[in-house]
Amino acid sequence: MQVQLYPTMIPLNQGNALETTTVTSATLTISARTATGAGAFTITGTGFTNIELVTIGGAPLSGSNYTRVSETTLNLSGVSSFMGPLLIRLADGQESVLFQFNWS
Numbered sequence: 001m002q003v004q005l006y007p008t009m010i011p012l013n014q015g016n017a018l019e020t021t022t023v024t025s026a027t028l029t030i031s032a033r034t035a036t037g038a039g040a041f042t043i044t045g046t047g048f049t050n051i052e053l054v055t056i057g058g059a060p061l062s063g064s065n066y067t068r069v070s071e072t073t074l075n076l077s078g079v080s081s082f083m084g085p086l087l088i089r090l091a092d093g094q095e096s097v098l099f100q101f102n103w104s
């Protein structure tokens with residue numbers, strides 16, 4: 001029978017030899033809005049990954065109203081009837097707001 005004289009200690013929240021990657025989320029920013037047609041806009045910024053919610057004036061947009069083109073570009077369409085600021089929320093909780101009120 002083996003007796004352990006000291007309690008086993010497991011370090012929590014510390015790096016170890018098995019960790020080989022570091023995961024970081026890109027910071028969500030909205031930097032510009034460019035009109036591309038009637039009720040259509042290109043939104044540029046950073047961190048457009050894992051988008052959970054897009055709203056204009058508090059009204060959620062459906063997948064048919066926005067398309068994620070890349071981590072830096074989001075296209076909006078059919079939003080001419082919306083009024084108020086654009087909000088983008090990511091799955092990790094980050095939010096960014098563009099205070100634009102006229103989408104026509």
